[in-house]
Amino acid sequence: MSAVIDRSWRDPALLGKALPAVLLQTTCFLAPLLMTIALTFQRTRDFQLSWTWSLHTWTDVFTKAHYWTILGHTLFMATLCVALCLLIAFPVAYALASRLRAFQNHVKVLITFAFLTDATLKTFGWVLFLDKNGAANYLARGLGFEGDAVNILFTDWATMLGMVYNLLAFAIFTIYLSIDEIDRSLVLAAYDAGASKFRAFWEVTLPLARPGIWAGAVLIFLLAVGVFLEPKVLGGGKSPMSAELIRQTFETRVNWPLGAALTMVLMTVAVFVVLLFNRVYSLKRHLGPA
């Protein structure tokens, strides 16, 4: 609908509009990122950063198995979180796009509000709910369960619950947008060809919703490897994930180069995993369903 205008990137009208974002993200995103990479090659002495180039931090990172165990755990949690989010989000997104005509906007507003509400508060709310003497057990006892029926607070399960809770909306929104774009007549054409509802869904809707599913998965994965609040507040800090390790390295151990290196490792591995999946996925598409 919107006409695309060809312009040289030097065009003043274009440059004027692009410049604020470019300046902001180069000075306050790209430059800090590059500096962080540079920091990994520095040393610390007596909790003070000293600008001397060295590979000390990196030999440390690559020789301590501890860091890598935590990273492995983080990647596992993030992957599980992506799978759960997609599984839960898909039917909701589909319902939002295909049903709920009258309530569609109310449901969207409710989800948006839940999404935009402060994550700390919501996570705190879960603590109150899941606590031994909290709301969940109170309700469970009311329903006739014995003792502490709900006892998952301060375990990995609670961490996972919090992660899914805080990231689910991303998947709902991206999948909803891509289902909403599907031309309804394509589905009708599938019915006309003799497909049942499920068959039409499987053969037409699902493949066409792939961009949204993929976008949601990537977004959630990248954000999930960086969670810190959930493992600390809901998981009780018992099995730390990478972000918590990084925070401790900065705050408790005051080792900036190491913290920077761990940050870089985490981001590199996360992006690498995404690219790997993308590769396998597109390979499979090219080879066809063998």
Place this chain on the structure above:
Amino acid sequence: MTGYPQPTPWLNARAEARLADVLLYGATGAVLLFFYIPIFTLIAFSFQEGRFLTLPFEGFSLRWYGELFRNSNAGNALWNSTLIAVVAMVFATLIGTLAAIVAVRYRFRLRIPFTGLAAAPLAFPQLLLGIVLLLWFSVLGRQFNFNTGLVTAIIGHVVYIAPFAMVIVAVQVFNFDATLEDAARDCGASNWAVYRYITLPLLWPGIFSAAIFSFLLSWGNFYLTYSLSGAARTLPTFVFSGIATGSSPLYPAIATVVFIPGILLVILADRMRRRAA
């Protein structure tokens, strides 16, 4: 000529439709319940009479709202949250809107790198963004002699939120018919008049939603504020430190107070968006 037989489904059509309905409505209901469990739990606990966050309640009262009112730290945090959110909203919306116009309306050689750079923080974990920026500001601060505080927190928020604003406005720009601008020029409008009478009014619903989204993302932000605000506290960091040192119904009361502008703004944004559609 009888043709091929009709395919036989594994369920008859009506049973299939009912199963689909149960699954879809069920999932939506369950997810809404899931989303609101902690929110309702917090609201409920804010009316607890006693000072422990356990059930059953000792009684219902508004006692903790009174405490909240008298607590100067909480008031301070509320003020800081609002200040950061308003300033971050203005800048994030402005930068995001301009970037969205560039990314959608123009085709130029550096479009893909530009869009990538402008949207990059969207996929960067907030805690890590906070840390990276903290390092940056610490190094710069040592050089130019400043400390982290409200200003650095605002910068961090804008870095993180401007991409969100860009995505929201981009949808509106995408649906914008550029010939309307040509039509206005043909009617005799200068570039400024085109902006004032056509472009801005038509993009306004998207800009408005982006502004509300920006405000709320900043208002409720924990990770970036936690890293970047120095000694200043906002509501989220205030609650976090409160939970860490032992809780009282004061915090659920704060949460409930925080929810109110949130839900009102979300409803308002939705109204605007629908009026424009």
Place this chain on the structure above:
Amino acid sequence: MNWNRNGMTGQVAPILDIRDIRKSFGAYQALKGVSLSVAPGEFLALVGPSGCGKTTLLKHVAGFEEPDSGAIAIDGQDMLGVPAAARPTSMVFQKLALFPHMSVADNIGFPLKLRKVDAGTIAKRVMAMIELMQLKPEYLTRFPRQLSGGEQQRVALARSMISEPKLLLLDEPLSALDVKLKKVLQAELKRLHRSVGVTFVHVTHDLEEAMMLADRICVMRAGEILQVGQPNDIYYRPADAFVAGFIGDTNLLPVEIRSVDAAGAAVAAPGIFGEARISAALMAPGLLAGPAQLMVRPELLAPLESDGRADFELDARVSEIFSKGGTVQYRAQLTDGSPLIFELAGSSTQPAGIGETIRLGFANRDIYLFQGGNAG
């Protein structure tokens, strides 16, 4: 019959004068040296297949595009470098481009508001436009999306006319309407043109529309003007086989020019008809001996009684019959196998059925002869 390729008849100073405009988008040449003059008060239709450059040409006049070379003058004023906002032209866009966030009154009054006309005058002028367009006054407070397609057209026209432009440019504004409404609005356009006396330049790919509305038609193809002329000239004396084929159904019979002299030519079509004389007035200029094409419009062919005579006579075997309501179109094959279309007035009895052979004739004055064996 004094038309020339790009000029106008008569000696009035042109309101629009386009001189050798060239425009390329990258490697693609959209306009390859176009020259055209339009007289004040004229209704000119620009026609051609999609991609021929007609809309591009219109955008150059409106000021949305600047040419690579050439000149455009409106009312004697050079327009190069003058932005669209400052040109005395007004455009009706293909999709109308009504501002969705403004009421009908605000839409129509917008050009005057930009010219800093006071609110009272604007209201009066808007009211006058509403009357001129035969819109109901209660529509003034409505928004464009609340109006029907035809009403939206009228609002778009009103907005274009309110600033009293010297040139009204129409970019296929009727193309999205259904046939019936289209007919109504075509009549409306004609009426409007006659009553306000503004010069209209109307882009369309609908030939019937161009024939109906325009004083002159300009046929374009691939960035060039092929012919400019009055509708009848274009229809009965097309510049070449392409124009002939583009404007309505036609028959192009392959003939051989045996000899040419000042009075005319002798032609023959072996296997169809024998040698015949054609006067110079019915020949495209500059014809030489050799293969040529003889054009005759389907409606100019008539069945011959068993003893009837005509200047040209031929036998055709009917292969398909299409009833078009008032007329019936027959598709047939000549004795040498080449196709022929003829159209007869509808009647309850058919002169020939499918598979039957019919003898047809046409008059010498109804043909036109031009160059080329397989042009088009």
